[in-house]
Amino acid sequence: MRPLFLIKLSVMLALYTKYIKYQTKIMIFMYQMRLAKRMLFNKKGSLIGAVLAVTIGILVIHVNFVIFQGLFDAIVRDISNYRNGDILVTDDADYIDKSDLALVNWFERIPYVQGATPRLSSSAEINMTKNGKLIEETRVPVVGVDPLRDVKASTVHETVADGTYVLNRNSIVLGNNVAEDLGNAQVGDNLKLLVVDRTGEDQIRRFNVAGIVKSPGGQGLDYSVVMHIDTLRDMMGRNGESGSFMVKLNDPSKAFEVKQFFLASFPNEDFLAETIEESAEEQLAGFRSGIAMINMIGYFGMMSSAFAIVTIQMMLVNGKTREIGIMRSIGAKRKDILIIFIFQGMIIGLIGASVGTAAGLGYTFYAKETKMSFNNSLPLEVSYNWPRIFETALLSFSLAIIASLYPSYRATKLLPVEAMRNV
Amino acid sequence: MSKVLEINNLTKIYGEGENKVKALDDVSFSIEKGEFVLVVGSSGSGKSTLLNMIGLLDKPTKGKVAIDGINTTKLSDNKISSFRNTKLGFIFQFSNLLVDLTVMENVLLPRQIAGTNGTAEKDARELLKLVGLESQINKRANKISGGQAQRVAIARGLVNHPSIVLADEPTGNLDSVTSEVIVELMKSMAKKLNQTFIIVTHEPEHFGDVDRVITIKDGKAFEGKEHSAMEVVA
Numbered sequence: 277m278r279p280l281f282l283i284k285l286s287v288m289l290a291l292y293t294k295y296i297k298y299q300t301k302i303m304i305f306m307y308q309m310r311l312a313k314r315m316l317f318n319k320k321g322s323l324i325g326a327v328l329a330v331t332i333g334i335l336v337i338h339v340n341f342v343i344f345q346g347l348f349d350a351i352v353r354d355i356s357n358y359r360n361g362d363i364l365v366t367d368d369a370d371y372i373d374k375s376d377l378a379l380v381n382w383f384e385r386i387p388y389v390q391g392a393t394p395r396l397s398s399s400a401e402i403n404m405t406k407n408g409k410l411i412e413e414t415r416v417p418v419v420g421v422d423p424l425r426d427v428k429a430s431t432v433h434e435t436v437a438d439g440t441y442v443l444n445r446n447s448i449v450l451g452n453n454v455a456e457d458l459g460n461a462q463v464g465d466n467l468k469l470l471v472v473d474r475t476g477e478d479q480i481r482r483f484n485v486a487g488i489v490k491s492p493g494g495q496g497l498d499y500s501v502v503m504h505i506d507t508l509r510d511m512m513g514r515n516g517e518s519g520s521f522m523v524k525l526n527d528p529s530k531a532f533e534v535k536q537f538f539l540a541s542f543p544n545e546d547f548l549a550e551t552i553e554e555s556a557e558e559q560l561a562g563f564r565s566g567i568a569m570i571n572m573i574g575y576f577g578m579m580s581s582a583f584a585i586v587t588i589q590m591m592l593v594n595g596k597t598r599e600i601g602i603m604r605s606i607g608a609k610r611k612d613i614l615i616i617f618i619f620q621g622m623i624i625g626l627i628g629a630s631v632g633t634a635a636g637l638g639y640t641f642y643a644k645e646t647k648m649s650f651n652n653s654l655p656l657e658v659s660y661n662w663p664r665i666f667e668t669a670l671l672s673f674s675l676a677i678i679a680s681l682y683p684s685y686r687a688t689k690l691l692p693v694e695a696m697r698n699v
Numbered sequence: 700m701s702k703v704l705e706i707n708n709l710t711k712i713y714g715e716g717e718n719k720v721k722a723l724d725d726v727s728f729s730i731e732k733g734e735f736v737l738v739v740g741s742s743g744s745g746k747s748t749l750l751n752m753i754g755l756l757d758k759p760t761k762g763k764v765a766i767d768g769i770n771t772t773k774l775s776d777n778k779i780s781s782f783r784n785t786k787l788g789f790i791f792q793f794s795n796l797l798v799d800l801t802v803m804e805n806v807l808l809p810r811q812i813a814g815t816n817g818t819a820e821k822d823a824r825e826l827l828k829l830v831g832l833e834s835q836i837n838k839r840a841n842k843i844s845g846g847q848a849q850r851v852a853i854a855r856g857l858v859n860h861p862s863i864v865l866a867d868e869p870t871g872n873l874d875s876v877t878s879e880v881i882v883e884l885m886k887s888m889a890k891k892l893n894q895t896f897i898i899v900t901h902e903p904e905h906f907g908d909v910d911r912v913i914t915i916k917d918g919k920a921f922e923g924k925e926h927s928a929m930e931v932v933a
Contacts, residue, residue: 304811304812306811307807307808307812310804311799311800314799314800318798598795599797599799601795602795603797603808604780605789605795606784606789606812606855607780607781607784607785607812607813608780609777609781610780611777691756692756693751693756
């Protein structure tokens, strides 16, 4: 009985000692926190200045992200929606000779695939008489589409501003800029289109303008004409052939997986398959480095706010010399002073990061809900990038703490007797 | 009676070469527990320097300061801070309260720095009652009068039950009526709590009868039981 009692007693004693130590630490922590908060909140001007510095730093990064990443994503979105899909299939030997049905059915069996459609491209000369005047346009890009399948894999049909999308083999849809170049061609107008076939012969046909497409941002088919793919095949002498297949996915994150599966399934064909990132790389590379530069400017902005915090906290330390002296004289250690001023940095960082993030999210929400665009250009593709939002908030919070280190260190260096002379 | 303070050959020199100034010159004395001691002297005599040495706010050039038998001259900065917190209480001329805190929080501060909880709030309330400020505990320190602030400083100086309370011109910033109140308060506290007080002042007449008077002149200490002792050397 006795040894058991002694063990119990010593365990209880150890637990009690730990409890007392823990309680003491909590008490010290609480007073340091309270003092830091009071000192800071009683200097409202400095607090607002420091918080604003952090807030603005974060807001700049959010605004940059919304605008430039939004613009980048919008371009990717439009290239994907109008031209390349999430996966673009081409052939090493220029044209795909596998039947539309075979390839489309193959893709559409995959649950991630929303739709697949063949495309064929060429260039043409267009003649049109408008108000008695013959207008000729050369080297106009021509896109051949399968109207039934295209609406599943592309949103070009949604950009029809006037008339309808490609209806039949004799109808043609003009890009807005082409229509303007043709003397403001309108729906119902008749035009003559010339394509050089594979043997070098001119193939001329007449078409009725079924619609005009217009899309903001220039990634759509505003500079092209759109016609039925079979008509273009006839004119080019490439019956049954396609230039590419655009494949649209329900979940674009599966693009690489689907691409790999496709290539593995047709090992004996000369197919090339690229995800949107790969197929649009040329168009996006310059933009990507631009975004990196803008982001860097944002982070420099954040660094500037850190310097602002250093300045403001130095002012706070200078303004609190007397208080530091009093505290040191009644027994506060250098460490206590350091912690109090670091707590102030944490408070500034916490409030600044919260307000900045809230303001940034508010701006992001506004940009997303209003489909923000500039000068009627393409609407930004705004998204909430939560890891990045969290990372930015954490970074600015950390920077505020780092920025408070030097002023806090300076505060600890004050000798009590010198500080007391500041009365 | 036990010695709470022992000073041996205390010397403090400021500056170097031709600018060398001897603020304290080989000062030695001791103080017993419960004594109410005045340190007097003209301006620039070295009395504040002496208080800073006893208060461990500054280091002597030579000599020893022992509080409760512990030689403080070899202590680390952290140990000195702890020593100041637990063994010494300070009352300054301008009360030196933290204006960001309430009266109660100011009194509690030394206990919070020490991390000693338990009866802290009860003790602080008790002391504030003794100094007649029980009704002001939640007021911000900058919202009370100079006399009240000095009473809060006395309570703060006593809250950790220090070995010595050091007061630097505690009445220097007060009118004569308030000065009298503060002096009486310190004297009654000294009696009630058997608390050692060392008070630096250039107004010894406000203090009436005290246990001891130490006069500082040209950095040297002279013992004198009456205020006349100061007059002799002045």
